[in-house]
Amino acid sequence: xxxxxxxxxxxxxxxxxxxxxxxxxxxxxxxxxxxxxxxxxxxxxxxxxxxxxxxxxxxxxxxxxxxxxxxxxxxxxxxxxxxxxxxxxxxxxxxxxxxxxxxxxxxxxxxxxxxxxxxxxxxxxxxxxxxxxxxxxxxxxxxxxxxxxxxxxxxxxxxxxxxxxxxxxxxxxxxxxxxxxxxxxxxxxxxxxxxxxxxxxxxxxxxxxxxxxxxxxxxxxxxxxxxxxxxxxxxxxxxxxxxxxxxxxxxxxxxxxxxxxxxxxxxxxxxxxxxxxxxxxxxxxxxxxxxxxxxxxxxxxxxxxxxxxxxxxxxxxxxxxxxxxxxxxxxxxxxxxxxxxxxxxxxxxxxxxxxxxxxxxxxxxxxxxxxxxxxxxxxxxxxxxxxxxxxxxxxxxxxxxxxxxxxx
Numbered sequence: 001x002x003x004x005x006x007x008x009x010x011x012x013x014x015x016x017x018x019x020x021x022x023x024x025x026x027x028x029x030x031x032x033x034x035x036x037x038x039x040x041x042x043x044x045x046x047x048x049x050x051x052x053x054x055x056x057x058x059x060x061x062x063x064x065x066x067x068x069x070x071x072x073x074x075x076x077x078x079x080x081x082x083x084x085x086x087x088x089x090x091x092x093x094x095x096x097x098x099x100x101x102x103x104x105x106x107x108x109x110x111x112x113x114x115x116x117x118x119x120x121x122x123x124x125x126x127x128x129x130x131x132x133x134x135x136x137x138x139x140x141x142x143x144x145x146x147x148x149x150x151x152x153x154x155x156x157x158x159x160x161x162x163x164x165x166x167x168x169x170x171x172x173x174x175x176x177x178x179x180x181x182x183x184x185x186x187x188x189x190x191x192x193x194x195x196x197x198x199x200x201x202x203x204x205x206x207x208x209x210x211x212x213x214x215x216x217x218x219x220x221x222x223x224x225x226x227x228x229x230x231x232x233x234x235x236x237x238x239x240x241x242x243x244x245x246x247x248x249x250x251x252x253x254x255x256x257x258x259x260x261x262x263x264x265x266x267x268x269x270x271x272x273x274x275x276x277x278x279x280x281x282x283x284x285x286x287x288x289x290x291x292x293x294x295x296x297x298x299x300x301x302x303x304x305x306x307x308x309x310x311x312x313x314x315x316x317x318x319x320x321x322x323x324x325x326x327x328x329x330x331x332x333x334x335x336x337x338x339x340x341x342x343x344x345x346x347x348x349x350x351x352x353x354x355x356x357x358x359x360x361x362x363x364x365x366x367x368x369x370x371x372x373x374x375x376x377x378x379x380x381x382x383x384x385x386x387x388x389x390x391x392x393x394x395x396x397x398x399x400x401x402x403x404x405x406x407x408x
Contacts, residue, residue: 013086013120014074015039016067019230021157022150022254024178028185029143030088030133037088038080040070043233048073049382055108061351062381063227063234064101070233071105072112086118088133102128142185144287145196149181151253152200152291156207158239159300162248165211173206193287200294208298220396221250221336224347225325225355226257228380235347236380236389245397250341252303252332255288257325259306264322301339309335316369317362324354330362333375337366342401343374345393350381372404 013035015023023039030037042048045066052069071087074080087109089101102121109117122133133139153174161170181199184190190199220242227234229251239249259281266277285306292302304312310319313331321327333344346363348355360377367375378392 011035011084011086011118012080013037013088014071014080015088015090016070017041017043017231017233018067018090018227019150019254020232021154021230022147025146025150025182025185026143027146028182029139029146031186035086040074042070042073043237045233045236045386048233053382055111056104058382059351060104061353062349063231063352064104065382066233067101068105068108072108072114075112075114075117082114083116086120089119089121091121102131138188141191142188144284145181145185145191147254147258148196148287148291149177149185149199149203151255152203152295153177154251155253156204156295156300158249158251160207160210160212162217162243163212163215165213169210170207173210177203177206193290196287197290197294200291201297204294204298204300208300217246217248218343218397219248219250219341221333221341221344222347223252223329223332223336223344224359225329225349225352226254228347228349228352228355230254234349234380236386238345238347238393241390241393242397245394247397250301250336252335255284255291256303256306256309256332257328259284259288260310260326260328260331263306263310264319264326303332303339304335312338316366321354321358321361323358324352326354326358327362329355329359330366333363333366337370337373342372342404343396343399344376345396346375346377348377348379350379350384372402374399374401 011034013030015027015037017023017040019026027037027039048066048069050069051073052065052067055068055072056065075082075085087105089105091101102119106119109115109119118131120131120133121128122135135143157170157174164170222229222235222238224235229235232239239251242249262277262281262284266281267274289305292305296302303309309331313319313327313334316334317327317330319327329346333346336344346359348359352359363375363377367373374396376392376396378389380389
């Protein structure tokens with residue numbers, strides 16, 4: 001049925017854009033003598049969309065259209081031998097795209113004329129085990145370090161770049177850290193919690209040392225399922241647009257999603273698997289706490305730890321919805337509000353069913369509970385207009401907020 005990747009010869013693994021700020025480090029999870037992992041970076045939304053629509057349609061969820069377009073354009077570029085190339089579908093294995101993308105992509109590859117191109121996946125739900133990349137202790141450790149280093153670099157860059165006195169200094173610093181950290185992850189060196197804690201402090205202090213203009217900008221929180229939140233192609237370069245128009249974008253890290261997923265998908269009954277889930281949660285919670293401590297000590301804004309965000313959101317958000325990003329979308333919105341962010345942009349890709357249920361379904365209740373907060377849902381889709389999209393974003397930027405009501 002599925003073409004299984006063999007490591008007997010060198011392979012290129014194409015990784016469609018999803019986690020822009022994390023893939024420069026996370027790609028080394030599966031880097032080896034037999035596999036070279038290449039994150040795709042083409043960002044021309046119109047070109048990618050038109051290519052993707054050849055192998056899908058307007059009714060399919062928008063992220064799939066973009067992923068298919070990126071992959072087909074890469075395979076047609078001539079840079080990769082289709083017979084020695086694999087396509088990695090990063091998926092949680094849940095309902096909606098978490099499971100169906102695998103079969104859809106296989107059909108798209110065949111239709112595009114690449115029947116010999118391998119397809120691999122990574123998920124914890126045992127979906128298509130025959131093509132699933134195996135998670136070893138080594139890959140898990142590399143992934144842990146890549147995720148948390150990606151988190152702190154993303155959050156610090158978003159809080160520094162809008163205020164830098166010398167344009168480009170923030171991105172230059174982040175690229176320097178990418179080079180240093182990616183070398184460590186690739187070579188498997190310095191991958192200890194003690195060294196990570198030291199690096200958190202070094203990273204935070206280096207960003208704090210960047211000279212700032214002293215201006216005051218309005219903060220706008222961004223919530224969405226992770227493709228629309230972390231991928232510039234998926235959110236139509238929302239963060240650069242906000243920064244170009246005098247704002248600071250507040251975006252939560254990937255580790256909150258991973259903690260949410262581990263916590264909400266652990267087995268109900270105690271046993272070896274449940275114990276494993278609890279151990280992973282405890283480890284990630286410990287590392288996340290260290291990361292936030294380093295950021296706060298350096299004077300940066302920090303979101304709540306996962307467990308605090310979980311607890312504080314329960315009066316406002318149902319935790320029964322756990323497909324895809326599920327209740328985490330509403331919980332992040334509540335956390336932004338509790339930290340003083342009064343404008344929330346909820347980016348919703350067309351066709352994302354979990355976003356409709358767990359996102360739009362709970363946002364009205366959040367608006368009722370926090371009437372002095374603006375929470376706007378904006379949608380990206382194959383037939384949508386960027387003009388209308390940015391008009392809605394601009395409306396959020398320009399709206400004058402009334403004085404904050406005192407909590408009773």
